[in-house]
Amino acid sequence: MAWKRICGADEVPENTAKKFDIDGIPILLVNYGEGYRAIPPICPHMEEPLEQSGVIVRCVLTCTKHLWSWDLKTLEMKGETEKPLKVYDVKHENGSILANIEEELAYEFDDAEEEDDDFFK
Amino acid sequence: MKITVESKSGSCAFQCGGNETILYAGLREGLNLPYECATGTCGTCRARVMSGEVEMRWKDAPGAKKLKPDKGDVLMCQTRPISDCLLRVPSDIAATDGNRPTSRRGVIRDIRKLTNDVAHFDLYLTEPMDFEAGQFVVLEADDLPGGRAYSMVNFDNSAAKVAFVLKRKPGGGFSDWLFARGKDEVQVEVFGPLGKAVFRPEEAKNIVCIAGGSGIAGMMSILEHGTRSGHFEKYKGAVFFGVRTLSDAFYVETLARYVTASNSKLHVTIALSHEEAKTPTHPNYPMLRLASGMVHDVAAETMKGRYENAVVYVAGPPVMVDITIRALIMGGVATSDIRYDKFS
Numbered sequence: 001m002a003w004k005r006i007c008g009a010d011e012v013p014e015n016t017a018k019k020f021d022i023d024g025i026p027i028l029l030v031n032y033g034e035g036y037r038a039i040p041p042i043c044p045h046m047e048e049p050l051e052q053s054g055v056i057v058r059c060v061l062t063c064t065k066h067l068w069s070w071d072l073k074t075l076e077m078k079g080e081t082e083k084p085l086k087v088y089d090v091k092h093e094n095g096s097i098l099a100n101i102e103e104e105l106a107y108e109f110d111d112a113e114e115e116d117d118d119f120f121k
Numbered sequence: 122m123k124i125t126v127e128s129k130s131g132s133c134a135f136q137c138g139g140n141e142t143i144l145y146a147g148l149r150e151g152l153n154l155p156y157e158c159a160t161g162t163c164g165t166c167r168a169r170v171m172s173g174e175v176e177m178r179w180k181d182a183p184g185a186k187k188l189k190p191d192k193g194d195v196l197m198c199q200t201r202p203i204s205d206c207l208l209r210v211p212s213d214i215a216a217t218d219g220n221r222p223t224s225r226r227g228v229i230r231d232i233r234k235l236t237n238d239v240a241h242f243d244l245y246l247t248e249p250m251d252f253e254a255g256q257f258v259v260l261e262a263d264d265l266p267g268g269r270a271y272s273m274v275n276f277d278n279s280a281a282k283v284a285f286v287l288k289r290k291p292g293g294g295f296s297d298w299l300f301a302r303g304k305d306e307v308q309v310e311v312f313g314p315l316g317k318a319v320f321r322p323e324e325a326k327n328i329v330c331i332a333g334g335s336g337i338a339g340m341m342s343i344l345e346h347g348t349r350s351g352h353f354e355k356y357k358g359a360v361f362f363g364v365r366t367l368s369d370a371f372y373v374e375t376l377a378r379y380v381t382a383s384n385s386k387l388h389v390t391i392a393l394s395h396e397e398a399k400t401p402t403h404p405n406y407p408m409l410r411l412a413s414g415m416v417h418d419v420a421a422e423t424m425k426g427r428y429e430n431a432v433v434y435v436a437g438p439p440v441m442v443d444i445t446i447r448a449l450i451m452g453g454v455a456t457s458d459i460r461y462d463k464f465s
Contacts, residue, residue: 046164047187053443055450064446066165067456079456082129082212 003091003098006038012097015056019049025104027088029097032059032072038088038099043068044107045083061085083107123205126154126168128214137202142178143168144197145224145312153217155210157463158184159198159259159315160268166197173206179267198268220251222313227260229307232299235371238289239335240300241274246311249279254320254346255339255434257462258283258313262295268312269295272339272436272462274372276346286371288335318434318460322350326432326458327357331420331445333437334369337362339462340434341372344379344387353383359424360389363416363437366396367403377406392419417445421452428454435461 004022006029012018017030019041028041028050043050043063053063060078062069068081075085086107089100124143125134137146144166147154156166161182170193177185178199188194197208225248232242244260252258254276259268271285289300299307320328320343328347330340340360347353364370376389390410391403398411412419416437433454435445442461449459 055447057450057453062450062456064443064450067446067459069456 002102003100006090006097006099009092009095009097012036017051017054017056017061019051022099022101025101027099027101028054029090029099030054030056030061030072032056032061034059034073036090036092036097037061037072037085038090038097039085040105040107042107044085045081122202124202125205125207126152126214127171127207127209128212130213130215133214139201139203141201141224142198143175143200143202143206143208145222147197148222148315149224151216151221153215154197155212155214156198156315158270159312160270161185161196161199163463164188164196167194168197168200168208168210169193170195170200171207171209174203175200175206176203219253219319220314222315224310224312225250227309227311229260229299229302229309232287232302232304235286236369239369239371240287240289241371242285242287242299244283244285244309244311246281246283249281250283250311250314251279252283252314254342255318255460255462256314256316256342257339258311258315261310261312262299263308263310265295265298267295270315272316272342273314274338274341276342276349286335286338316462318436318462320346320432320434322347322352324432325356326430328352328359329420329424329428329431329433330358330360331363331416331433331435331437332361333363333416333441336436336438336441337372339436341375343434344376347387348379348382353379353386356386357431358383358387359420360387361392361416361420361423362389363392363394363419363441365394367391367393367398367411373403373406373409377403377408380408390419390423392416415441415444417441417448420445421448425452428452428458432458432460435459439463 012029012031014033020027026041028039030037045068048065053065055062059072069078070085086105091098124137135150157163161179162184164184227244227246232240234240257270257272259270261268274284290296332340370391380387392412394415398413403409
């Protein structure tokens with residue numbers, strides 16, 4: 001377990017996302033109003049930077065480049081989205097947002113586990 | 122040559138000639154290989170060559186920037202096989218139900234200037250083509266290699282003649298070159314139809330079109346189809362056409378005709394980004410509304426809370442398309458109701 005402080009709870013306003021560097025690992029913290037998600041900062045589709053390309057409306061994150069979207073409460077994929085979001089566990093403690101970061105999460109070429117395949121990195 | 126493509130949804134195989142790209146060969150076989158622009162700019166058709174030999178036609182294609190050539194990554198729209206190949210594609214692949222694109226020849230005639238930097242041209246096909254309103258084709262001139270995507274302006278079944286809008290971009294190679302042809306005939310290779318931002322009357326929905334400049338091309342096809350199929354007898358239409366100044370607007374007479382034919386169900390607004398609208402309506406066509414501002418702002422303001430049961434089509438410069446899509450999502454429009462093809 002490696003819970004790390006990302007930021008203060010008031011640093012990322014509702015329905016916005018902000019990128020942080022936590023010990024060299026890029027983390028996008030998304031405040032969707034009813035909670036937070038900590039995710040890799042790129043869209044699993046075409047590597048678009050979600051801090052810029054993402055829109056959060058009614059707990060749904062949509063990448064405006066190709067309209068892949070995810071329900072941030074359930075992590076359900078919406079519409080024609082073909083890949084799930086990878087997430088770091090998040091908790092809210094004493095006014096800070098923390099994420100459990102064991103190692104950097106990245107998207108692979110497809111859903112199969114392939115150690116040496118970094119098509120999406 | 123035999124091309125095998127592995128995807129998340131299984132594997133499929135098709136034949137590809139040495140002179141055609143893997144993307145075009147697969148689409149011709151009716152497979153929904155991933156693509157958007159089909160001309161090397163977007164990067165959507167990337168794949169990884171697992172075995173076999175290929176050549177990339179346009180190595181510096183903008184869409185190839187994020188590829189890892191050492192891993193065998195290619196853009197299928199720029200890749201021709203040299204031997205049988207095995208590729209992997211990071212998406213689901215299945216057979217499609219639409220019109221299968223194919224290659225045919227055509228002759229461009231009658232390049233007519235519409236404004237200072239926009240022209241209209243007709244393409245006469247050697248074999249007629251069926252397409253859906255909103256689709257595009259890729260044209261490649263014999264004398265100037267490299268494909269360019271153009272949306273059809275007209276709408277017809279088994280069309281022997283199709284029409285396009287040509288936007289002159291300074292230093293824009295093909296457009297500059299073609300703009301200068303004028304009355305000359307230009308022989309081209311045509312691949313299509315392509316694109317998913319299509320209008321189907323049977324969807325029974327209101328339609329909203331938000332276009333920047335030459336992005337109006339595909340919308341004209343949609344409006345033509347909508348008008349002729351009687352769509353606007355039952356459903357509403359709202360068109361927002363963004364141009365810099367009133368003198369940059371084109372197809373105004375045709376737009377006015379569509380509005381008149383729709384019995385007030387269709388509304389067209391010309392948004393002027395670099396000039397104040399001096400009158401609330403077009404001086405010569407009072408059925409066309411004028412507004413000042415960026416087209417996405419004008420559309421957002423006019424359509425606020427009125428997107429119910431509507432499909433929204435977006436086309437124009439990439440930045441304008443991005444901003445518009447963002448505004449639509451913030452405005453509560455479902456992603457399944459937003460249609461666009463980015464190829465500029």
